[in-house]
Amino acid sequence: MHSNKLAILCDDPAYSERSQAMADQLGVSLYPVVEKFTPEDFFLTYRDGCLKLLDKELLKKGGLMVDIEPRHGEQRSWPAPKEGxxxxxxxxxxxxxxxxxxxxxxxxxxxxxxxxxxxxxxxxxxxxxxxxxxxxxxxxxxxxxxxxxxxxxxxxxxxxxxxxxxxxxxxxxxxxxxxxxxxxxxxxxxxxxxxxxxxxxxxxxxxxxxxxxxxxxxxxxxxxxxxxxxxxxxxxxxxxxxxxxxxxxxxxx
Ligand SMILES: C[S@@+](CC[C@H](N)C(=O)[O-])C[C@H]1O[C@@H](n2cnc3c(N)ncnc32)[C@H](O)[C@@H]1O
Incomplete structure (x- = not known):
């Protein structure tokens, strides 16, 4: 990973401790807000109750999390059929x-x-x-x-x-x-x-x-x-x- 590319964004005080701990563990900066001139390109942030990855394009849109929901069309029983x-x-x-x-x-x-x-x-x-x-x-x-x-x-x-x-x-x-x-x-x-x-x-x-x-x-x-x-x-x-x-x-x- 190019660590100079990543920072943590914490704009919700409820997550400040967790965000600081994550910034320390990853050895990256922590910001309360991201500006145009912020040097990093990617940001980890807690939003909507989960951890998300953003780039500057996604800052206002919401970000990407690991989606744990079944794929479109996948049977929702467990185990799902071994098909495809x-x-x-x-x-x-x-x-x-x-x-x-x-x-x-x-x-x-x-x-x-x-x-x-x-x-x-x-x-x-x-x-x-x-x-x-x-x-x-x-x-x-x-x-x-x-x-x-x-x-x-x-x-x-x-x-x-x-x-x-x-x-x-x-x-x-x-x-x-x-x-x-x-x-x-x-x-x-x-x-x-x-x-x-x-x-x-x-x-x-x-x-x-x-x-x-x-x-x-x-x-x-x-x-x-x-x-x-x-x-x-x-x-x-x-x-x-x-x-x-x-x-x-x-x-x-
Ligand atoms: C193309 S993505 C995999 C996407 C995944 N199959 C999915 O469904 O989301 C490749 C991932 O594998 C990881 N990776 C590649 N080589 C690896 C290795 N030698 N050891 C551990 N992780 C590796 C990369 O960091 C990256 O996150």
């Missing part, structure tokens, strides 16, 4: 999944809602703050409480190191690193993904991450990739296509 390209790639025989690149957790939360036993890894300190806030909100959802579902464990750090130290090998390791965008139509056009790229840049160590995942998995690695990108680990055993992207499946021999 992501579920096909992960497979029905899979029980345990590690998401090594959690990001905004939209894939993680989908995997969780389909009933897989999930562990999440993320290395960006900013995303970790947003994820921790989201998993607390997830824990409070009535269906999660009623079913006494444990929310996914969130492991902070570089997945290349963490995967090498896992106590038990998961059935599936899922990776969705940031690929360089194509000039025209991109598979990641959403504001949440654009802001992530601006904040973190591309994941240049994605090949090393793939190798670490293949070493650490018990059965398979699933790589999400934009449709224009070469498969990360060479020819996959299987590939499931969705809109503008692919899930490449590599089976461990």
């Amino acid at each position: 390209a992501l579920a096909q790639a992960i497979g029905r025989k899979t029980r345990t999944v590690v998401d090594a690149t959690t990001g905004w957790a939209q894939d993680s939360l989908h995997i969780f809602r389909m009933g897989y036993e999930l562990t999440c890894i993320e290395r960006s300190p900013v995303m970790l703050k947003l994820l921790a806030d989201a998993f607390l909100r997830l824990e409070q959802l009535s269906w999660v409480k009623n079913l006494t579902l444990p929310v996914p464990a969130l492991l902070p750090g570089n997945a290349i190191d963490i995967l090498a130290q896992l106590v038990s090998a998961p059935d599936c390791i899922y990776i969705d690193p940031m690929f360089p965008p194509k000039r025209k139509k991109s598979a990641l056009p959403k504001k949440s993904m654009l802001i992530l790229r601006d904040l973190l840049g591309d994941d240049m160590d994605r090949e090393a991450l793939f190798e670490a995942a293949l070493q650490a998995t018990a059965k398979k690695v699933v790589v999400k990739s934009p449709d224009y990108a070469e498969p990360l680990g060479g020819k996959p055993e299987q590939s499931f296509k969705s809109k503008l992207l692919r899930y490449d499946v590599y089976v461990k021999n």
